[in-house]
Amino acid sequence: MGLGVVIGMARTKAMALLLGPAGVGLFGLYLSISELVRSVAGMGINTSGVRQIAESVGTGDSQRIARTVITLRRVALVLGGLGALFLAVFARFVARVSFGDEQHAGAIAFLALAVLFGEISSAQGALIQGMRRVADLARMNILSAIFGTAFSVGIVFFYFKRGMAAQGVVPSLVCMAAMSIVTSWWFARKIKVERVSMTTVQVGAEVSGLLKLGVAFMSSGLMFMGTAYLVRAILLQRIGADAAGYYQAAWGLGGMYVGFILQAMGADFLPRLSEVAHDNRECNRLVNEQAEVGLLIAVPGLLATLSIAPFVITLFYSNRFGPAVDVLRWICLGMLLRVASWPLGSIVLAKGLRNLFFWSELLTYAAYVALVLVLVPWLGLIGSGIAFFGMYVLYWIGIYLVARRTSGFRWSGTNRKLALLFTPLVALVFVSWYVLPPAASASLGILVTLAGGFYCLRTLCVLIPLERLPRPVRKLLDLLHITPLPPHD
Secondary structure, three states, X not given: OHHHHHHHHHHHHHHHHHHHHHHHHHHHHHHHHHHHHHHHHHOOHHHHHHHHHHHHHHHOOHHHHHHHHHHHHHHHHHHHHHHHHHHXXXXXXXXXXXXXXXXXXXXXXXXXXXXXHHHHHHHHHHHHHHOOOHHHHHHHHHHHHHHHHHHHHHHHHHHHOOOOHHHHHHHHHHHHHHHHHHHXXXXXXXXXXXXXXXXXXXXXXXXXXXXXXXXXXXXXXXXXXXXXXXXXXXXXXXXXXXXXXXXXXXXXXXXXXXXXXXXXXXXXXXXXXXXXXXXXXXXXXXXXXXXXHHHHHHHHHHHHHHHOXXXXXXXXXOHHHOOHHXXXXXXXXXXXXXXXXXXXXXXXXXXXXXXXXXXXXXXXXXXXXXXXXXXXXXXXXXXXXXXXXXXXXXXHHHHHHHHHHHHOOOOOHHHHHHHHHHHHHHHHHHHHHHHOOHHHHHHHHHHHHHHHHHHHHHHHHHHOOXXXXXXXXXXXXXXXXXXXXXXXX
């Protein structure tokens, strides 16, 4: 995870210096377009495929595993091709809706390759995750990030030297998607899948199984990507390209650390939860455990970002992105709630409750767009950050009620204690920015971050046996004289 963060930092910094705020905004909008089309075209089969493969592995039936994997690969190729064709054909229309003219139609048509490559690589990643090859999944993500960063930054730099850096955005996105195909294939090929012949009835049953739950996943992905696209388009058209760039910068930083945490935890969590979804007691235990670990890992990083947000923006981007600071701070608050609520949402996924999952997601993202439409004209750019936080307040409340209804979920005593500890700390650091001088606020935030980080690290030592920690971490703990706390209930 740490290496992934470093790679992300390098790519973000390079793109910011080469493209500037307007170029970063353009990058975010193109990315939203490709992800939105992928969400529709993919029909959610890659996410549902993880669940299907995990269930098949649980039965120990090698032929059932093979049927699921073969079907997933074939359907992903077909749907990816259809999505790419759709984007290429309707490139002029998408350009008019996104930018108000057809000037970017050619670039959008070329972006179709990113849709095809992304769908194929996601299917290969679903196989690796469904088989619970967590180490391979981590290596795949790191190598994909390394190669994607090297080639994409190189492409943008090539165009930058010729005075047209913005024209390198779409080729860099296509290149990143291509690198993900190469790395995912390298690890997916290690998994031996039996050769099986399938009847028409079996093919239909496998496709139906993927699509039934996949449509719910697709709906969620479509709503997420559609919302991201709409927010960027609203900012671009109502405030300007620079505002879209500031939002992209804040969004990228606020989501980078949390995204790596959720990706690392989710690689094994959803398959494990799917295996015990019928046992509410065990299901709730896993969710509480996952929420606890997620908060202990996420809180120090988010506290640090809140404390030194201006420095973080300058470090990752440049001092030209100063207006993104306030947006970043509100997004950090929302990301904290995202970490706390994400395991709860997994209950609905693991149990395959398609309709409930669909409506909870729809109401959440509809609330976000509504808040943006109200707050951005009133408050300007910062309204987009406040809207993000407001969305996750509503989602956290709603998904908790859903979890109570579906599995009888209740927060554990440990998680309630963490909430009572972390909420005042985060509020203190956040509010200090608006009532204290910058230097005093940053100093207070750093002290709180160090104290909170020490507590989180010490508590994690209870959850993760010392012998399983890497040698450098064990040496650091000895140096700091940190000993594990006694186990808690």
